Amino acid sequence: MIKMIIADDEPVIIRGIKKLLDWESMGIQIVGEYADGRQALDGILALKPEIALLDISMPGLTGIDVLKELKAQNEKTNVIFISGFQDFEYAKSAVRFGAMDYLLKPVIRGELLAALERCVPLTNDPQPLFSQNTDYSALLGMEENQYVTMMAVPLLAGRDGHMRKLMEFSVTGALEEALKADDAGILFGKDGHTILVLKGMDRSQALAYITGLEERLAARTGIHICILAAGLTDSLSCVREQYSLCLKNQDLPFFASFLSCYCFDLLAPLLHAPADSEDAMEKLMKIRSQMKELLFAQKQEAYEKAYQQFCRSVVPASAGSRENACYYFCSTLRLFAEDLAAAHIPFDEPDTTSLLETGRTLETYQEMTDLFRESFRNLFQKVREKAAAKDLREIDLAVEYIEKHFAEPLTLEILANVVHMNPYYFSSYFKKNTGINFKDYLGSVRLRHAMTLLVTTDRTTYDIASASGFSDSRAFSDLFQKTYGEKPSAYRKRVRAAAEEEQGKP
Numbered sequence: 001m002i003k004m005i006i007a008d009d010e011p012v013i014i015r016g017i018k019k020l021l022d023w024e025s026m027g028i029q030i031v032g033e034y035a036d037g038r039q040a041l042d043g044i045l046a047l048k049p050e051i052a053l054l055d056i057s058m059p060g061l062t063g064i065d066v067l068k069e070l071k072a073q074n075e076k077t078n079v080i081f082i083s084g085f086q087d088f089e090y091a092k093s094a095v096r097f098g099a100m101d102y103l104l105k106p107v108i109r110g111e112l113l114a115a116l117e118r119c120v121p122l123t124n125d126p127q128p129l130f131s132q133n134t135d136y137s138a139l140l141g142m143e144e145n146q147y148v149t150m151m152a153v154p155l156l157a158g159r160d161g162h163m164r165k166l167m168e169f170s171v172t173g174a175l176e177e178a179l180k181a182d183d184a185g186i187l188f189g190k191d192g193h194t195i196l197v198l199k200g201m202d203r204s205q206a207l208a209y210i211t212g213l214e215e216r217l218a219a220r221t222g223i224h225i226c227i228l229a230a231g232l233t234d235s236l237s238c239v240r241e242q243y244s245l246c247l248k249n250q251d252l253p254f255f256a257s258f259l260s261c262y263c264f265d266l267l268a269p270l271l272h273a274p275a276d277s278e279d280a281m282e283k284l285m286k287i288r289s290q291m292k293e294l295l296f297a298q299k300q301e302a303y304e305k306a307y308q309q310f311c312r313s314v315v316p317a318s319a320g321s322r323e324n325a326c327y328y329f330c331s332t333l334r335l336f337a338e339d340l341a342a343a344h345i346p347f348d349e350p351d352t353t354s355l356l357e358t359g360r361t362l363e364t365y366q367e368m369t370d371l372f373r374e375s376f377r378n379l380f381q382k383v384r385e386k387a388a389a390k391d392l393r394e395i396d397l398a399v400e401y402i403e404k405h406f407a408e409p410l411t412l413e414i415l416a417n418v419v420h421m422n423p424y425y426f427s428s429y430f431k432k433n434t435g436i437n438f439k440d441y442l443g444s445v446r447l448r449h450a451m452t453l454l455v456t457t458d459r460t461t462y463d464i465a466s467a468s469g470f471s472d473s474r475a476f477s478d479l480f481q482k483t484y485g486e487k488p489s490a491y492r493k494r495v496r497a498a499a500e501e502e503q504g505k506p
Helices: 011-020 039-046 063-072 085-097 109-119 134-138 161-182 203-221 236-248 253-259 276-297 301-317 322-344 352-361 365-387 393-405 414-420 423-434 436-458 463-466 471-482 488-505
Strands: 002-007 028-034 051-055 077-081 099-106 148-155 185-190 192-200 225-233 261-263
Touching: 002 011, 002 039, 002 322, 011 109, 028 039, 039 051, 039 063, 063 077, 063 085, 085 352, 099 109, 109 161, 148 161, 148 203, 148 236, 161 185, 161 192, 161 203, 192 203, 192 236, 203 225, 203 261, 225 236, 225 253, 253 301, 253 322, 253 365, 276 301, 276 322, 276 365, 276 423, 301 322, 301 365, 322 352, 322 365, 352 365, 365 423, 393 414, 393 423, 393 436, 414 423, 414 436, 423 436, 436 463, 436 488, 463 471, 463 488, 471 488
Parallel strands: 002 028, 002 051, 051 077, 077 099, 225 261
Antiparallel strands: 148 192, 148 225, 185 192
16 A cells, blocks of 8 residues: 655645545555645655655744755655645745645645646556566575466556546555565566466466455455466466466456456367357357347337347357457447338437447446447337337238238248238237237138138038148148137037028928
8 A cells, every 4th residue: 555644734624635535445555644844744754655745834843844855865665745826836946845736725636636647656667567577586585486477457447547547546556565475477568467476386276366366456445456367387487378378368357247257268269269259159149049039029128138148149150359349349339220121110310330439448348248239229219119100001011912912822931022011020010909919810710711611611621721821731721620619520510500400490
């Protein structure tokens, strides 16, 4: 933790500064509060804080007096001056004495964050550790060992610039302290990335250790750290190769919060399946087909659940690439839009170009799924509006077609094509407006015509079944008995007997 003291002869100022930020989450501990300059100097000399917030005008010693004494004693504490308006010009000039910054009362949160940022080393040396001349064995303190290379990425989406940098420094600092305390390895910076090299563990032990450490730090700071774990090597010369594997997968933190997975094993098959992986793609295409069916069947709850399944399936299909993930959302949206257009359902065509551009700028996969969810919901609503329309012209046309063509091998797809609708949508639309599904309605029409032939002709059951559109006499007989409670032949015999009896009456 970074230690800090506050000195001001106005207690309300100290209380206000303490409430202004969540200091602990930033890795800053306030170790002293003082009401005059002499106490502040004694506190700094005793506690050795990294940062001191000093009122420039205090009894005992002024802030500048304290700063001069610190410089004389070669103390490394970074000083930020706080001043009232009447002392503001005085505070500005005090920077030449070595102050890091000056703030005007009342202290503004953003300005305080910016000043604090100047006081901590927020970046590590980005270059030297992978040069050919680096002595890794000396760095790790042992000549023979096995090593697991990892990349650590604090998940700080939604944090503003200054807060993000301070929190990143706090989290990585806590991670480094834990590694040192456990003698588990080292942490260093490379090209803006935070790299860990764990020593003396096999991969399963390293994964278990870093998972437990991430959970402990998250519980303490409220911030999760995404860990990308590369391979195991017994040679420090191979660490660079393992680091390259981490770089190839640096999009994975984008998906971490959605998957509730913060430690990724980069050798796991799921993560290294190529984008056209048959299993992953097959699953994605299957769920996409289910979504389309539910869209036109107007089953909203199931449609929403299918969308969540689709979102989860996109991750392995895209091989952990945010660019691929965005593409799958856009391509699916375009496909559904084309189906609505084919079904003559009016809608505002989604601007997938704009969505693609926006998707690329998002910080988390959760944000991406939320972005596209609204577009998919809009398509669902447009189908609902069409299904609720009062115009039954298509239904009249469909019913008329069935009456004329019932004896033919009529299918839902054929009838949907007649009225220029998508089959899934037409199925829902037909049932909504007739109260019966297409298959049952067609069966009732065929039975009605078959009954007429049974009574008015001597044709066989086989001929009547064929003439009425049934695939075979067995299907006709079974449906007839299920509907009317007797076989076609029994029905014919009973009706004719009744007619003859009626005719024989005087």
